[in-house]
Amino acid sequence: MNAVTPATLYLVTAILLILIGLAGVLVRRNILKMVLGFALADTGINLLIATLGSNPERTAPILDKPELLANPSLVVDPIPQALVLTAIVIGLGVTALMLAYVIRLYALRQSLDIRDFGRLKW
Amino acid sequence: MMYLDLLVCLVLVLSGVAAMNTRNLVSAAVMVGVVSLLVSYLFLRMGAPDVAMTEASIGAGLSTIIFLIAIRRTEEEER
Amino acid sequence: MKQILSVVLLLAMGWFLVGLVPLGQPTEPGRVAQHYIDNGIDENRGANLVTSVIVNYRGFDTLGEVTVLFLSVAGAGFVLRRRDGLVRHEHRPSSEILQTGARMLFAPIVVFGAYIFVHGHLSPGGGFQGGAVIASAVMLLLLADRSHHLPHGLMHWLESMAGFGYVMAGVAGLVVAGSFLSNQGVLPLGTWNRLFSAGIIPIIYILVGLKVGTELSSLLDVMIDTGRPARQEGGRS
């Protein structure tokens, strides 16, 4: 078990979150639940990206102390963090739009079942 | 610390499963919010306070709120 | 049947994803990251490297990010534009205590949000986090008093001007340093770890904070508001 590093733990958790979220999307017929599934999967993705930049031997990339300034190599890679920040905000935007759609679709059919929204096909 | 992490991850995955399994949409949304909150703790642990703050305020906070609003404007139970 | 297939497929996909775990173990930062760590302070003077990356090095991303948020709020408004068939909720007035409490809390929360984005280049947090905090204050207000109307005119103006200002700050970099969103020579970079430092980074982060705050507030407004009858009919006659 000593092979289990924090990174492994976080990555496996992230993958599980992605899978659980996608399972919700694929198995639950309620469109609101599907949107929740995507939100969950998004969280998993964010965890995954952040983990890729993490290093338990280093600290946050904020050089606000003189000793850090003198030896900047003590901090972790800031890029994945910047990416996750962007991804979180984009995720919120997509979720908001999806929910707007859900509200309108509900107004349209008085139902949240994905099977009620398949008039266009073939 | 490693064991705390393990515990958090475990709770996190279980909340996720619960969120997808419960029929009540409000609790599902709250569960997803809880997952976000726990993930933001993990972000803090891995030296990403900026991300942690964002995840907590946007992922756990605002997202959950707009989910709740949407649920309120449609149905609360999964049929 | 389809459900079982879905789960099987997801498990298979998960198996391939788990195969990537060895790739994700900690490594030394890459060349670009090392450049930020070594030269970030020299080039931008902002203590928070994440902020330097977000506002300067990858500022173009952030402009896009702000646009995404702007776009999804506008899009949500567009999708919800028609009011026919939407569920309307009764507006039960909340208790006096809640309303008063919300009004009292509003200002401190907004100030806190502003603090977060003003100090984005020094400490954790920045425009996005601060903006979200401001939006939560607005939400408190909306929840406490559903009939409360946001000052839409002011919000629109603020939102538009903050966004435009962001683009203008970028153009300033283009004019002064020949590169869009450049932080060189537009404003003095100042000294490390001071509030007035890091060139235009704090300016941009303040604009981002204002924009994100107003945008998220409009988002909440759009999501909550559309259940109500159009403003003209339900006005305060």
Place this chain on the structure above:
Amino acid sequence: MVIDPILLVAVPLGVAFLLPLFSKLGRTAATAVQGLTIVFTALVAVSWLPGLLDGSLAPANILTGGYDAPIAINLHFGLTEAVLCLLASLTALGSLSYLSVREDEHTIGRSGLLQLLIMTGAFGLIMTRDLFNLFVFLEIASIGTYALVAFGKEETSLEAGFKYMLTGAVASIFLLIGIAFLYKLTGTLNIDDMVGRMPPAATAGLATVILFLLMGMAIELKLLPVNGPALDLYDGADPGVMALLVGTVVNGVLFAFWKIALLVPGTWDTAIMTLGMVTFVGSNLLAVAQDRPRRMLGYSSSAQIGLLVFLVPLVQQGTVALAGAGLLLINHTLAKSGLLWLSGKHAGETRREWTGAFAGSVVMRTALIIFILAITGLPPFPGFWGKWQVLSDLMAGGYGWWALPLLIGSLLEFVYYYGWYRYVRTPATSNVSARPLGGASDLGGVVAFALAALVFGVWLMRDLPVMGDRVLVFLTGVGLVLTLLRRLPRVVLAATATAALGLAAWIMATGGGFDLTTPSGLFHLLIIGAGLLVSIAGLAGSSGTGERFHGLFLIMIASLLLLVSTDNLLLFFVAWEVMTWTSYLVVTSGRLGAKPGQLYMVFSGAAGFLLLGGFMLAIGAGHTTITGLGLLTGSTAAWTWGLLVTGFLGKSAAWGLHIWAPGAYSEAPDLFTPFLSGVISKIPMFGIAMVAFRIAAGNLPAIGAVDLTWLLALIGGLTAFGLTLAAVFQEDAKKLLAYSSVGQVGYIVVGLAILTPLGWTAAMFHVVHHLLFKGLLFLAIAGVIMRTGTRTMYEMGGLIKRMPVSFISVLIGIIALSGVPPLAGFTGKWLLYQALLAKGWLFILVLMMFSSVVAFIYMFRLIHSVFLGQLKPRHRDIKEAPLPLVISEVLMIAGVMALAVFPQLLLNPLNAMMHTQFGLDALRIDGTVLTTMSGHTLNATGMMVLVLVMFVAMFLVLLLVSPPMRKIRQLDIGFAGEVPPPAEEIHFASRFAQPYERAWAPFLKPRATNFWRSVTENTGGVIEAVRKIYSGNGQTYVLYPVLLVVVFALLGLGR
């Protein structure tokens, strides 16, 4: 002066942020600001284009944040980016004008913002060189799309939009996984930097990372089978929105894929190419079954994107020129946006509801057909040049087999696009569905894009020698003008066409263009001569409604002149395809021509692609000229010959491939049918002789014991036999002549297949002679149809007194056709039989003789049912055909007689021609006496005299011995209290040939028709089964990408 391309993103973003304030000033102000912004972005792109094109400007590397890549995000702006940005701007401008008039009270001031940001997202996608930045702009473009598709029709657009979002979200997840791990592996996000830092392809896990990246892109690109939601969008969203997306997001995503493909190891190339090609062929196949035009356009878009995806690895490895793929992309953007805009201008949901669409608008009809021609890859539109380039490069690069699915997919495009257009061309029964939507104010984009497609396509031809040919340019120019001005009085059109052709004839005559000793000269004369006769006859006007084909006719003649004179394979094919589409359009302009026209176009398309395949084999072997075909050897020679000959036979309606011909011939405008039969059907004969047989027959291997040329002769014989037989049972005069025409072409095929000077002389002689007498017959019958208003023979009768000139024309025509002395038909058949005898192909000889005998049965009817017998009461006041028609007929009679009395007029030049071709003479010609090399002689003039003497003698004898004639009242029939059956059952001419039917039954089974029907039915069944995968369920659509990832991973692709 160039403008900094960063402003392509900065300016629209700044404006977009301010737009909510502008819209407070009013709708017009907001729209104006937006329009100006888009014009500005177009100007930015335009300011770079000339410099980038001639190389005087280097592509720009644009920094952001003050640092160069990979430290900060950089953008790249070269020729490709400039073109894509310009296309995006132009589409956005067109969409703005289109959508702004469609806004309702709910969308005012809001959709504009979304449109502007979608365009900006596309600019970012196109220019950025940073992988994560690419993702951000992808999200901008996608989110804008998700929102904007809610524009318009409530229910369907919302459903479609939501499903689209679901798969889009899966794409984002996949892309982020890929991007994150690639960053981890390379330590950079800059694409160009990353390329150099990619770990070796065998690195563990790399294949999975790439797979996620590719699958994310596959969803965004809408490849098969993850394109379901995109199809729903085309179906459900406003077409104006879709047009915007085609020009902006779709192209942007394609170019993003191009950049991502730079990172993909070469081991993936085959997988990517396969996925692209499967999408191309599969989507086109599924489109065939699609009854809703807008959804069909969606399938078509998927297909086109698939084709471009297929090309990406090939262009990156240098096999295919970027220009080829670029032309395809430009072509698709222009044509598809235009088609979408047009599709939104008609309320029809299904193809049937499109019946007679845009009948009132020359502009919309012309634009529609321009877009359809462009998207099906016909010249002169850019797609043609792109496809030619791509195919040539595939052949030269050793990827020849990929050309096969490419051609099949392209043919499927013919099937559904012309299937749709068939309904458009069918006259509407009620006027309700034919009303265009939205007035004319939003037509700007349509007109601009149609013109752009045409002008750009012609501009691409600027270096081709054809542009220097005065006659061609002149005829095409006049033709184009007449096509656009087709609302002018018919006489004006015909007179202009006649004058133009006359002038062309004069120029060519003074330039020695009519040298009959060369095949080109002979065909020049035939083309111009027949063209003049048809144009002169056209002065008469006609009762038909759609016969305003004079402009197209001139373009067609120009293409034919080019076709018979060029030595360049490309030019030959250009001319061939122009001939195909002009003649198709003329055929569909007949009153009932829409449906047979579609069949004609599909078979012509197939024939064209067979030729293209043959040419491509030759080009792959390094030969680009027709002369060069002679240098082909071995199996290349055999395949090329086989493809070319099959193509030519298809176009000439040889037996088995003939099912299109009767309909097309009979439903084409009455005045055009003579040309179709006389000239167009001879062009494939020219092709067989002058192109296919450039490949030396000695280089053709035999299949077993069977000589390929004998096989060709057999097909010719069967054509002559089978279609002559079919002609016997026709009740419709034009159809009878149609079958007869195709049958006659069989004789020419046989003559050519003999491959001796005598055989070719016989064939060429028949080409000329058939043109004269069949043209005469069709013209005369056209006159009769014009006057009687019917084509059914038993409804005519006794017209000899009313239309004597027409009678004499038909009489001379059928004597010439039957091959009895004294007319030249006999000379022709004599030559052919001599050639067959000398060759020793006795079976074919028997077949030909037998067909000649059968032909008597139908020819007799033509004169008997139409002109003899009792005059119908309703035809009592009928007049002779109009003067211009009579003039044309008399000219043709003169030609037939001249050929009969002085065959040497034609045979002398033919003899010289054969001497050049074979190095041998076909005949010895002394005055009017012909002697074959084997010593048989024929004296045409002497025979004429002999026959005349015999005829006069017999006539006098009959006059003396026969009893006097007795007049019978027309209705002199009694019935014993029975109800008379319908007239057609008792009329003597009705079902005239019925007694033969049982005798010939085994030969009369419609085998060919049944074969083709079973082909369509079986294909249809497969399509129906396959397209069920688009179940309409959003959840299923999300499953497909996951499925695809798992399948690809299990296949171990890229490892």
